[in-house]
Amino acid sequence: MPEKYPVQKRAEPVEDGSVIVHRHLDYEEAELVVELIRNETTITGYSIGEWMSKRDVVVCADAMTGALLGVALVHHLLPGWSEIAVVLVLPKWRGHGIGARLVKHAAEYIESLRRKAILFYCQDSMERIVLRLGFDTYADDVAFARKSWPRLLFLKVIYPLQWRAESYRRQEIRRKMETLHCHFQFKIAVPAHIQRLES
Numbered sequence: 001m002p003e004k005y006p007v008q009k010r011a012e013p014v015e016d017g018s019v020i021v022h023r024h025l026d027y028e029e030a031e032l033v034v035e036l037i038r039n040e041t042t043i044t045g046y047s048i049g050e051w052m053s054k055r056d057v058v059v060c061a062d063a064m065t066g067a068l069l070g071v072a073l074v075h076h077l078l079p080g081w082s083e084i085a086v087v088l089v090l091p092k093w094r095g096h097g098i099g100a101r102l103v104k105h106a107a108e109y110i111e112s113l114r115r116k117a118i119l120f121y122c123q124d125s126m127e128r129i130v131l132r133l134g135f136d137t138y139a140d141d142v143a144f145a146r147k148s149w150p151r152l153l154f155l156k157v158i159y160p161l162q163w164r165a166e167s168y169r170r171q172e173i174r175r176k177m178e179t180l181h182c183h184f185q186f187k188i189a190v191p192a193h194i195q196r197l198e199s
């Protein structure tokens with residue numbers, strides 16, 4: 001994790017016996033998460049190395065054992081945007097509010113860095129989560145960038161350059177389009193306060 005995001009070990013206990021903590025994944029956890037994502041049609045990939053050291057990672061873990069229940073990856077991008085790039089809850093723990101808690105925590109964390117959170121999604125369940133959390137949602141990038149040159153420049157030029165910089169992602173998106181027939185028509189969600197940070 002880059003030094004300018006000094007968040008290791010910050011833990012937030014929650015009432016159901018799980019904790020939210022900022023830490024990287026160990027090899028076994030990273031391998032599991034990458035394998036689960038490889039089979040999901042609604043989400044794109046980050047490499048084992050990114051989960052283990054390169055990106056900012058938020059973990060929901062069992063408070064007693066530390067076992068991984070769910071995870072989010074925050075990808076800090078220029079200029080001032082931070083993408084909640086992956087939200088994944090282990091299959092047996094879905095439907096317990098962990099996904100919502102990870103999104104809420106990641107968005108608050110990004111806001112605390114005075115950065116702008118953005119989340120791309122193509123899943124109804126994620127749409128209900130972000131709407132319940134009070135995010136603004138947009139049907140596509142055109143709707144998001146309407147009347148805003150900075151947003152258009154970010155989405156059409158700066159974001160793709162940064163996102164595709166990692167060869168793992170380029171390979172994975174190609175593989176998923178060919179073998180899983182994914183289309184990746186993403187909608188966009190941003191916290192409602194974001195316009196304050198953009199002006």
Ligand SMILES: CC(C)(COP(=O)(O)OP(=O)(O)OC[C@H]1O[C@@H](n2cnc3c(N)ncnc32)[C@H](O)[C@@H]1OP(=O)(O)O)[C@@H](O)C(=O)NCCC(=O)NCCS
Pocket residue numbers: 040042043086087088089090093094095096097098099100101120121122123124125126128129
């Ligand atoms: C999308 C995903 C992260 C959601 O995680 P989750 O932990 O199941 O999400 P939540 O539990 O917060 O919400 C899911 C549902 O459970 C419900 N729920 C939450 N807590 C609950 C509880 N204690 N009891 C019963 N239901 C509950 C929510 O209301 C929600 O219902 P809805 O879909 O009808 O609105 C998870 O399904 C996942 O990992 N999917 C695969 C990866 C993926 O597609 N990620 C999203 C990419 S954008």
